[in-house]
Amino acid sequence: MKKVGVAILGFGVVGNGTYRILKEHRELYQRTQEVDIVVESVLERNKERAISLGVEEDKVASSIAEVISNPDVNIVVECIGGIGAAREFVMAALHAGKTVVTSNKELVCKYSHELERAAKRHNAGLYFEASCVGGVPIIRTLLDGVQANNITSMMGIINGTTNYILTKMTNGGASYSDALKEAQRLGYAEADPTADVEGFDAAYKLSILSSLAFHTKVPLGKVFREGISGVSQEDIQDGKRLGYVLKLLAVGKQSENGIEVRVNPTFIRKEHPLASVNDSFNAVYITGDAVGDVMLYGRGAGDLPTGSAIVSDIIYAATHSENKYSTFKNNAAAEKDTKFVSDFRSAYYIRLTVQDKSGVLAKISALFGKNNISIVEMIQTESGEDKATLVIITHETHELAVRNAVAKIDDTGVATVESVLRVVS
Amino acid sequence: MKKVGVAILGFGVVGNGTYRILKEHRELYQRTQEVDIVVESVLERNKERAISLGVEEDKVASSIAEVISNPDVNIVVECIGGIGAAREFVMAALHAGKTVVTSNKELVCKYSHELERAAKRHNAGLYFEASCVGGVPIIRTLLDGVQANNITSMMGIINGTTNYILTKMTNGGASYSDALKEAQRLGYAEADPTADVEGFDAAYKLSILSSLAFHTKVPLGKVFREGISGVSQEDIQDGKRLGYVLKLLAVGKQSENGIEVRVNPTFIRKEHPLASVNDSFNAVYITGDAVGDVMLYGRGAGDLPTGSAIVSDIIYAATHSENKYSTFKNNAAAEKDTKFVSDFRSAYYIRLTVQDKSGVLAKISALFGKNNISIVEMIQTESGEDKATLVIITHETHELAVRNAVAKIDDTGVATVESVLRVVS
Numbered sequence: 001m002k003k004v005g006v007a008i009l010g011f012g013v014v015g016n017g018t019y020r021i022l023k024e025h026r027e028l029y030q031r032t033q034e035v036d037i038v039v040e041s042v043l044e045r046n047k048e049r050a051i052s053l054g055v056e057e058d059k060v061a062s063s064i065a066e067v068i069s070n071p072d073v074n075i076v077v078e079c080i081g082g083i084g085a086a087r088e089f090v091m092a093a094l095h096a097g098k099t100v101v102t103s104n105k106e107l108v109c110k111y112s113h114e115l116e117r118a119a120k121r122h123n124a125g126l127y128f129e130a131s132c133v134g135g136v137p138i139i140r141t142l143l144d145g146v147q148a149n150n151i152t153s154m155m156g157i158i159n160g161t162t163n164y165i166l167t168k169m170t171n172g173g174a175s176y177s178d179a180l181k182e183a184q185r186l187g188y189a190e191a192d193p194t195a196d197v198e199g200f201d202a203a204y205k206l207s208i209l210s211s212l213a214f215h216t217k218v219p220l221g222k223v224f225r226e227g228i229s230g231v232s233q234e235d236i237q238d239g240k241r242l243g244y245v246l247k248l249l250a251v252g253k254q255s256e257n258g259i260e261v262r263v264n265p266t267f268i269r270k271e272h273p274l275a276s277v278n279d280s281f282n283a284v285y286i287t288g289d290a291v292g293d294v295m296l297y298g299r300g301a302g303d304l305p306t307g308s309a310i311v312s313d314i315i316y317a318a319t320h321s322e323n324k325y326s327t328f329k330n331n332a333a334a335e336k337d338t339k340f341v342s343d344f345r346s347a348y349y350i351r352l353t354v355q356d357k358s359g360v361l362a363k364i365s366a367l368f369g370k371n372n373i374s375i376v377e378m379i380q381t382e383s384g385e386d387k388a389t390l391v392i393i394t395h396e397t398h399e400l401a402v403r404n405a406v407a408k409i410d411d412t413g414v415a416t417v418e419s420v421l422r423v424v425s
Numbered sequence: 426m427k428k429v430g431v432a433i434l435g436f437g438v439v440g441n442g443t444y445r446i447l448k449e450h451r452e453l454y455q456r457t458q459e460v461d462i463v464v465e466s467v468l469e470r471n472k473e474r475a476i477s478l479g480v481e482e483d484k485v486a487s488s489i490a491e492v493i494s495n496p497d498v499n500i501v502v503e504c505i506g507g508i509g510a511a512r513e514f515v516m517a518a519l520h521a522g523k524t525v526v527t528s529n530k531e532l533v534c535k536y537s538h539e540l541e542r543a544a545k546r547h548n549a550g551l552y553f554e555a556s557c558v559g560g561v562p563i564i565r566t567l568l569d570g571v572q573a574n575n576i577t578s579m580m581g582i583i584n585g586t587t588n589y590i591l592t593k594m595t596n597g598g599a600s601y602s603d604a605l606k607e608a609q610r611l612g613y614a615e616a617d618p619t620a621d622v623e624g625f626d627a628a629y630k631l632s633i634l635s636s637l638a639f640h641t642k643v644p645l646g647k648v649f650r651e652g653i654s655g656v657s658q659e660d661i662q663d664g665k666r667l668g669y670v671l672k673l674l675a676v677g678k679q680s681e682n683g684i685e686v687r688v689n690p691t692f693i694r695k696e697h698p699l700a701s702v703n704d705s706f707n708a709v710y711i712t713g714d715a716v717g718d719v720m721l722y723g724r725g726a727g728d729l730p731t732g733s734a735i736v737s738d739i740i741y742a743a744t745h746s747e748n749k750y751s752t753f754k755n756n757a758a759a760e761k762d763t764k765f766v767s768d769f770r771s772a773y774y775i776r777l778t779v780q781d782k783s784g785v786l787a788k789i790s791a792l793f794g795k796n797n798i799s800i801v802e803m804i805q806t807e808s809g810e811d812k813a814t815l816v817i818i819t820h821e822t823h824e825l826a827v828r829n830a831v832a833k834i835d836d837t838g839v840a841t842v843e844s845v846l847r848v849v850s
Contacts, residue, residue: 135716137570145562148736291560291733298719308716311573
C-alpha cells in the first residue's frame with residue numbers, strides 16, 4: 001500500500017482538527033483509498049501545546065528546515081494563516097518539491113502566481129480547497145464537477161460571521177451591534193471583526209473562486225467591496241415586508257462585457273435557495289451554460305469541516321498522479337487582456353427620509369427619470385411630524401446612474417438618502 | 426495538445442445534449458483543460474435523426490464493432506438506457522480497452538460488478554456521474570470532495586418527476602392525478618409513470634450513491650421502496666398545518682447496526698434545506714463525521730444538465746492517469762459481511778378515521794402504548810356525522826412496532842388507518 005507522510009505547519013484550531021481526522025481515519029483511508037497517511041511532523045511554535053494535544057514529542061519539529069529535509073514528508077499542510085511565516089514556509093516546501101495543501105485564503109489570493117510558479121518548477125502539487133467555504137467542496141466542484149461549463153455567474157454566502165449576524169438581525173430583530181456581540185461571544189467573530197464584517201474575508205475567497213470559475217486571475221483589487229456594518233434594522237424590516245432577505249453576497253459574473261466581481265449586502269427574494277441559508281452556514285450558487293443552476297451548501301468554517309477539506313486534498317494528492325500546480329491556468333499575458341466591469345448593473349433598494357409636503361414625491365421621481373432609473377415600487381413606510389420614510393425598489397440599472405441620482409437627491413434639500421442596497425432582480 | 430476521441434452511443438435527448446456541449450465548447454476545453462475533445466463516432470439506430478441533428482454522415486457508425494475498432498475513439502459514451510443493447514455495447518467497449526462514460530443508472534445499479542471487473546481487466550476507465558442527479562456533481566463529491574469523512578447519512582430528493590408532482594400538490598393544491606397529468610404534459614413524466622412514481626428510479630440511484638458513500642455494494646434488493654401514488658391531498662395539508670413538507674426522500678444511513686436504505690414519501694420540517702427544493706429540482710444532503718452537513722442542489726435531468734455531467738466525466742478521464750474502474754472498492758467477500766438494517770427507526774405520521782364516541786381515543790392510545798410507541802402530538806382535524814379524523818405524530822420508533830400497531834387498530838373495528846408516512850424527526 002502506498003504510504004504518504006504529512007507535515008502540519010501550525011497547530012491551532014484547523015491544524016489540530018486536521019491531525020485528529022488523520023489519526024482517527026487512518027484505517028478508513030487504508031481500506032477505502034488504498035493509501036496509508038501518517039503524520040510525520042508537526043511544526044508549532046508552542047511545542048507544549050502540540051504535545052498536550054497528543055502529538056508524540058519526536059514528531060514535533062523545531063524548524064521548517066527540519067520539516068522539509070525529512071524524506072518521509074511528502075505533503076506539507078499549512079495551517080498558520082496570514083502571509084508572514086506561512087508564505088515563507090510554503091515557498092520553502094514547494095522549492096523542496098513537497099506538495100502543499102493550504103487553508104490560507106489570503107496567501108492563495110495574494111500570491112497565487114508565485115506559488116504556482118514554484119510548484120510548477122519543482123513539480124510539486126498545490127491544493128487549497130480549505131481556503132474557501134470550509135468543508136464545502138466548491139473548488140473540487142469548479143475544477144472537476146462543472147468544468148464542462150462556461151460559468152456565467154456565481155453568487156455566494158461565503159462568510160459565516162456576517163451571515164450569523166444578518167440572520168440574528170432578520171429573525172431575532174437584534175441590532176447590528178447586539179448581533180455582533182453575540183457572534184463574538186460564540187467565537188464566530190473576532191475581537192476586531194473588521195476582516196469579516198467589512199467583507200475582506202469574502203473578497204479573498206471571491207477572488208480565488210472567480211479566478212477558477214472564469215479561468216483567469218481575478219486580482220483582489222478588482223473586487224468591489226462593501227461590508228455590513230452600515231446595515232440597519234430598518235433596512236432589514238423593509239426588505240422583509242417586500243419579500244426579501246438581506247445577505248452579504250459575493251457575486252462573480254462573466255459576460256461579453258468582462259468579469260464583474262463584488263461583495264456587498266444584497267437583498268434576495270425569500271424564495272431563492274440562498275435566502276434560507278442561515279446562521280453560520282455558507283452556500284455558493286453557480287450558473288453554468290449547460291448544467292444550469294447548482295448550489296453547494298455547508299459549514300464554511302470550524303476545525304473539523306475545514307480539516308475535512310484539507311484531508312480531502314491530501315487524499316486527492318496522494319491518489320492522483322497529475323500535480324495540480326497550475327489550477328488558475330493563467331499567465332501574465334492572458335491576465336492583461338482580461339476585461340473587468342466597473343459600472344455594473346443591478347436592481348436597487350433606496351431608503352429616503354423626505355419632507356412630508358406636496359411636490360417632494362414628484363421632484364424625486366423626476367430625478368430618477370432623468371438618470372434613466374425606472375422604479376418598480378415606491379412605498380411610504382412611516383411618517384411622523386413633518387417627515388416621511390420612502391422606500392424605492394428600482395429595475396435593473398447602472399450603479400453609476402444610482403450614485404448620480406443619490407448625490408442629486410441629497411442636494412435637493414427636501415430628502416436625505418438613508419441607505420442604498422443592491423437587490424438580486 | 427492531447428487529443429481525445431469520443432463515440433456517442435444513442436442519439437436521443439442526452440446523447441444529443443452531450444454532442445452539442447462538446448461541439449460548442451471545444452475551444453473552451455482546449456484553452457482551459459489543455460485537451461482537444463473530438464466526437465469521432467455516433468452510433469444511432471435512426472441514422473437520419475443523427476444526421477439531421479448535425480452529425481457528419483461519415484461519423485455515423487453502423488455497428489458497435491465499427492465504433493470500438495476505430496483507433497481514434499478513446500472514450501465511449503453510452504446514452505442508450507436500459508440493460509439490453511446498452512449492457513452489450515458497454516461490455517464490448519470495455520473489452521476493447523475503451524474508457525466508458527455512462528448515464529445509465531439501471532445498468533450501473535444492476536451490473537456494477539460485471540462492469541468493474543471488465544474495466545479493471547482491460548485497464549479501461551468507468552465513469553457514471555450522469556447516472557445520478559443529472560448535472561449535480563454528487564458522485565465527484567462523494568469520491569473526491571468528502572472522501573475524508575465517514576459518511577453517516579444521506580438524504581436525497583433524487584427524482585424530479587415525483588418532486589414536481591408533490592410540489593404541485595403542496596403549493597397548488599392539485600390532486601395526485603391532476604399533478605401527474607400536468608407532469609406528463611410538460612414531459613417530466615412518461616406515459617407509463619411507474620418507474621418514477623413508484624420509486625424505482627430513485628432506488629437505482631440510491632443503490633449507486635449509498636454504495637459509493639458507504640464503500641460497499643448496496644444491492645437494489647436491499648432498498649426498501651414505497652412510491653407516492655398513494656399520497657393524498659389530506660396528508661399533505663395535515664403536514665403543512667403541522668409545519669412539514671412531504672417529499673419522496675431517498676435515505677441511506679450507516680451505523681454500527683448496519684446500512685439502512687429506503688425510498689419513501691417522508692415529511693420534513695419546513696425549515697430544513699431539503700424542504701425548499703421544489704419543482705423538478707433535486708438535492709442531496711450528506712452528513713459526514715468531519716464535514717458535518719453538506720447539501721448539493723441542482724437539475725436532476727434534462728439534455729444539457731445530464732450532458733454537463735457526461736462531459737465533466739469525459740474531461741476528468743482525459744486529464745487524469747488513474748483509471749477509475751474500481752470506484753465501489755467492493756468484492757464479493759466484503760459484500761457478504763455487510764449488514765443491512767431491516768427494522769429501521771423513524772418518527773411517523775398516522776392518519777385515522779375513528780368513530781366519534783367516548784372510549785375510542787383511550788383504546789387507540791393504549792394500543793400505541795402497548796407497542797412502545799410514544800406520541801408527540803395527536804390532533805383531531807375534522808369530524809362529521811359520527812366519524813372524526815385523527816392525526817398522530819410519533820416519536821422515533823421501530824417500523825415493525827408501527828406496523829403491528831396499525832394492524833391492531835384496523836382490528837378494533839372502531840378506527841381505520843388511512844395513511845402511514847415517515848417523518849424526519
